Amino acid sequence: MKSVKIYSTPTCVYCKMAKDFFQTHNITYQEFNVAENDQARDEMVEKSHQLGVPVIDIDGEILVGFNRSELERVLGLTK
Numbered sequence: 001m002k003s004v005k006i007y008s009t010p011t012c013v014y015c016k017m018a019k020d021f022f023q024t025h026n027i028t029y030q031e032f033n034v035a036e037n038d039q040a041r042d043e044m045v046e047k048s049h050q051l052g053v054p055v056i057d058i059d060g061e062i063l064v065g066f067n068r069s070e071l072e073r074v075l076g077l078t079k
Contacts, residue, residue: 002075004029007044007055011035014066015054021071 004022006029008015022029032040034053041051047062048055056063058074072078 001028002059003057004075005032005057006030007032007034007040007048007057008053009033009035012053018054018056018066018071021066021068025075025077027075 004027006015006018006022008019008031010033019029019031021027032044034041034044044053044055045051047057048064050064052064054064054066056071058071061074063070063074069078
């Protein structure tokens with residue numbers, strides 16, 4: 001099982017779409033609310049070099065934004 005982390009904010013529509021995607025595919029993930037957690041926000045910026053959310057870290061591969069096909073590829077869900 002791959003390690004999945006999502007850096008998000010409560011009001012981000014694309015963050016919700018990514019989390020719904022994970023739930024639909026039974027992907028376990030850790031969520032970090034960067035609106036409230038300064039340390040998580042700093043970690044996210046260090047990984048992605050930007051403040052936009054969501055930032056998704058899958059075993060060290062960083063994806064910015066919600067891109068279904070990229071998530072499927074990185075998670076090995078494509079056929």
